Amino acid sequence: MKIINHLSFRFLLVFCAILFGGINLSFAQVNLPSVNPDRIVLNLTVDPTTSVAVTWRTDTTVQSSVCELQPASTSRLNKEETKSFSALTTKVKHAYDKEPTITVNQHSVVLKGLKPGAKYVYRVGVENHWSEWFQFQTSEDSKRDFSFIYFGDPQLDLKSQWSRVVRAAYQYEPNCRFMLYAGDIINRAGRDIEWYEWFAAGSYIFATVPQIMTPGNHDYNDLVPGLHWNTQFTQPTNGPADLDGTCFFIDYPNLRLISIDSASGSELEDENGYELTVQKAWLDSVLRTNTKEWVVVTTHLPFYSTKDTRDNPQLRKHFQPILEKYKVDLVLTGHDHSYGRGRASDNLNSKPPIVYVVSVSGPKLYPTGTKSWMEFKGGNLELFQKISISQNGLTYQSVTPNGELFDEFRLQRKKDGAKKFIEMNPLVPKQK
Template sequence: MKYEYGDEPVIDANQHSFVFTDLIPGKKYIYRVGVTDYWSEWFEYQTPSADDNKFSFIYLGDPQNDLKSQWSRVIRAAYSHAPDCGFMLYCGDLINRAGRDVEWHEWFHAGSFIYGMVPQVMTPGNHDYNGLMLDPHWNAQFTQPANGPEGLEGTCFVIDCKNLRLISIDSAADSELRNEDGFKLEAQKVWLDSVLQANTKEWVIVTTHLPFYSTKENRDNKHLRENFQSILEKYKVDLVLSGHDHSYGRGRFTDNPQNGHKVMYVVSVSGPKMYEAGYKDWMEHSGAFKQLYQVISINGNELKYESFTAGGELFDWFSLKKKKGGKTIFTGK
């Protein structure tokens, strides 16, 4: 593929993907990639055990800016904290300017070998789009599931991991989601209802770039709640993880108290671009001007959430425990 951005040199690149199949649970694999005399270093990957429902993953808000100089410390701290995590989840805005190859170079430099050791899962942000056009690097670089609505391959999808169902909603093309006739809105609503109705996993987490409830004083994504919140509450989704606002907020809230279920919403940021957090009724805990990473651990009917600063200091935490009969017990800061 050829990539052009402004007056910068044209980049001519070859990208390849390979899907590993028939891997044995609980086994360590080593691999490298290359051709003839050109080979990468060796990577290793431990497949999850099939014997239990215990695992963890890392959740990161927007990296976006100064990836090599200031974001690299966050992803490396997160990996050092939880090197055995099942995957790393990004809530969009991986870079700042869609289509700019030099920024993708910084993103890959920042995480380096980690990307070859830990599966990377990402939902796109508005900075990963140019208007309504997805950055051409996205699907060329990342082999994500293509099990969502047609036309949203690699951005809207579902992944099952042990007793977790993880769902990505593509909210990045905001102008089309606001259009009630837009196919991205209608297709995702129908699809979301279907994958939640068919769910057999104990835990359900949704990730999307735009927050259902914003941390920033002058922002509100009401159209997301109007179109998706009732679906989440109908199927008792546990957690929604977002980015976009460059500050931190966490809380259980609803616009529909008659539905009898409140989803836990989290907004976080990992990059150095940070905003002040407003005072919003939905937030049970908030913070600003902190680069953060989150470790989410699931062990059967218990979920533990921890948020850490780049220096490894615990900033926020809560736990959810599911009881027989469908009741969920919350404990938290």
């Protein structure tokens, strides 16, 4: 009897070990940092012809980290060609509701002194804990053709569903020079597990193709961007004071790309508020001094909504006259979770009207509304956009994750510099 009891006790011990070991495994925290670098991401800088920003994270035992850089060659890597850049390291603590607090070291480097239009390889880490080598290309300094990808809100189910969209976009245009986001990258600002999902979705693409993003309301928390925004990314800081990494411009090289932060100041509701007044003055100055042939503006809130129950008249009232004065070409937005694009103005005398787009890339989808500004629209559709810029034209394509063309138009540049809108979508009647 004693022997049977002894065996039963041992069996119970083994059973518990398997059971609780299994439970521990199934609850393993997937977003914990380690000594090995992860969440490696490139960001565009103010001067993408000669520089690019790299950001990554480790656990807090790694108190200094470096980025190694080499010109891309056609042969194996050559140690003698390596340049080493020391990172700026910041300890960051992410706490969200009752979820486990995540403490990390964020490492950031701006690689400077690069050659325009050149390919490089880089890796990040410390001895015995290196990332793989990633390859990227700087912007040419002359007027060369290039393409970029634009995403509306990813926001939800980033790993399980949005992953398909970002991978399809990269497959559709593997030579895209950067990926642009019109806000609401995740759903709850400050929630580290959602950023884990975003990085899982993009993986090496984010370390290869520079990412650039304007914030949405879901990227803000209590009137400030979530802590990840300016620690996990290294975005330009050439906008107004206190809007670092959210309001900025980049020249790439014949395009001026401008981010207006429409998530700040409680979505710019206060007409006399700092965020609205300072961005208006700044926008006017960066457009007045612009020498680039193409101007694209991105902001989260739509100037014209796709949803019948939504409207943002304050955005049009304050920013549209400035955009029209300087003949901005294209405005890329998100927030409404359906698709619409059209030429529109609150000023009937404005010619040519600016092209406005609302789009969504993640699986939070709504039907589209009935507003008449939309020349083409779609509901319950995940989309990405490929925008190609050449010396004489801008071609816009909206594409499904299946790789099917959904919408298309072109802005043709005439000899006198004026732009002509050309409808390329056979489903849209040619009117204006």
